[in-house]
Amino acid sequence: MSSLVSAIVIIGTLGSLLVFFLILHLNRHIARPGETTGHVYDGIEEYDNPLPSWWYWAFLLSIIFSVGYLLWYPGLGNFAGLAGWTKVGELEQTMAEAEARYSPIFAQYRETAVEELVTDADALKIGRRLYATNCSVCHGATGQGSYGFPNLTDEEWLWGGSGEQIKTSILQGRMAMMTPWLGVLGEQEVHDVASHVMSMAGRDMDEAEVARGQQTFMTYCVACHGQDGKGNVFLGAPDLTNEIWLYGNSRLHIEHTIKQGRSGVMPAFGKQLGDDKVHILAAYVKSLSRSNPEQSE
Ligand code: HEC
Ligand code: HEC
Known part of the structure; x- marks a missing residue:
């Protein structure tokens, strides 16, 4: 937001709160308590009484609350708020908490070689979930691949099928170059x-x-x-x-x-997922071709 727009938003917001307060305040005391306004509709007369005071106070408190809220949180144009709260900050905190909670689960497989991990049912279960979230869009729900996206359930590997090679494919991505002839x-x-x-x-x-x-x-x-x-x-x-x-x-x-x-380009997932998750994913990918009955190692 430019500072001009920001200023307009701030003036508009605070201005309307002020107008709200003034209307409320100026109507608190009236000139003719107990008298009617003189308006008559179908024989029904209208009294000129002030707002009940609990209404008055409820409105007043809500105005005070909103001013406090707008000062504490970023609600006024570009003003960042006294609490320093941001959406991004909250997201990062949630992510950090999740990371602290779940990373030990991923880390426990760190020391096990990919080749060994392919028989670990618990690790593969995690791997299957990671795969479904991150990889199935391109390689298919069961790793079968499609036009331009390699099948991960066979024993043919463009970039090598050892645990380390598969890991490198996922961590760093791959970019194939077949020049036009x-x-x-x-x-x-x-x-x-x-x-x-x-x-x-x-x-x-x-x-x-x-x-x-x-x-x-x-x-x-x-x-x-x-x-x-x-x-x-x-x-x-x-x-x-x-x-x-x-x-x-x-x-x-x-x-x-x-x-x-x-x-063909395989995107790099190292930054996004980190080493431990990629390690488990590599085992899952490798397990796909091992469990495929048409393949033998
Ligand atoms: C610079 C290295 C390079 C050269 C030279 C090269 N290729 Fe390729 N070729 C590749 C790569 C890498 C791929 C895989 C492309 C991809 O994954 O996107 C490929 C893919 C192919 C495919 C597709 C295979 C499939 O599974 O669909 C064919 C066919 C092919 N090349 C034939 C040839 C022929 C014929 C020549 C010579 C005229 C040639 N290539 C020269 C690197 C090369
Ligand atoms: C945006 C689409 C896309 C996504 C998402 C994707 N891949 Fe790929 N992947 C590819 C393409 C395309 C290739 C082939 C690159 C080439 O032509 O050499 C590839 C290649 C690979 C290879 C190498 C295959 C071989 O034969 O050597 C592995 C392993 C792999 N991907 C695993 C994964 C895993 C695991 C994930 C999820 C973390 C993933 N991919 C997500 C598109 C994708």
Whole structure:
């Protein structure tokens, strides 16, 4: 609020309290006690009596109370109030109390390795709740993922599946960088290299296309996806030799990725959640693939 607006608010607020008080006070004593005002309606006459005094005092006390309230709390324009109370301050205090109460619960798992924690039912219960609140919007209620958001219940990891690697993904976030290739390769070469990618994934493709595509792959793609197409967890480059696709399994999708590039972002949660919660979350995430019957470690 600018100081002009603030001044107008203050004057308006105090002014109306003052007017209220004056009306109340000036009507306390009247000139003709016991006489009627002279108004007659259908034979009913109107007396000119003052307010009952308990009304008068109730109004007066409420005015005094509001002035006190407006001085104590921030109610007058920009005036901060004598108590120093703020909404933010109250929120912070509540958060600090919750932190003091709950942090020991999270901290008790700190020393247990993620790999061990995956069998701790109590820790996983906490992990499931943290996951539902913070992660399910993107990775799905059961960690199944969706287009652009990796499935956390399988054994394919863009950034590595050890406890420490998963923890790092959550704490610091991840930013993938698959550069666009259409400008470098042109339509035909993109088509061929896509055929090679699909053949690595195990599909039957046109041999001539695959052979040409392999050339291209060896020149431009190995740096990140590796000679054998198995990917690289330091770059978040996916393994291309199976049918697990982050961005769709059709030729159209695969070519689109190659042409336009992709840059998936996993936000960092370290600041927001702190180490102890992330530790439990990592165990929960790891437990998802362990408990998935289609996977074996
Ligand atoms: C600079 C490193 C880098 C290079 C070079 C690179 N990629 Fe990628 N690629 C990535 C990363 C990282 C991702 C994952 C992107 C994401 O998660 O958003 C990816 C994703 C892909 C995908 C999507 C896989 C899926 O699961 O949907 C395909 C297909 C692909 N790359 C093919 C290629 C081909 C073909 C080339 C060579 C023309 C190539 N990449 C070159 C890093 C690279
Ligand atoms: C805003 C959406 C979003 C939210 C919220 C989110 N993630 Fe992610 N997460 C992603 C994306 C996108 C990726 C993949 C990044 C890439 O393309 O490499 C990812 C990657 C990951 C990975 C690495 C997967 C791999 O294959 O290596 C893990 C582990 C993970 N997230 C766990 C979590 C957890 C736990 C939470 C909750 C604390 C969470 N994510 C919240 C979007 C999100």
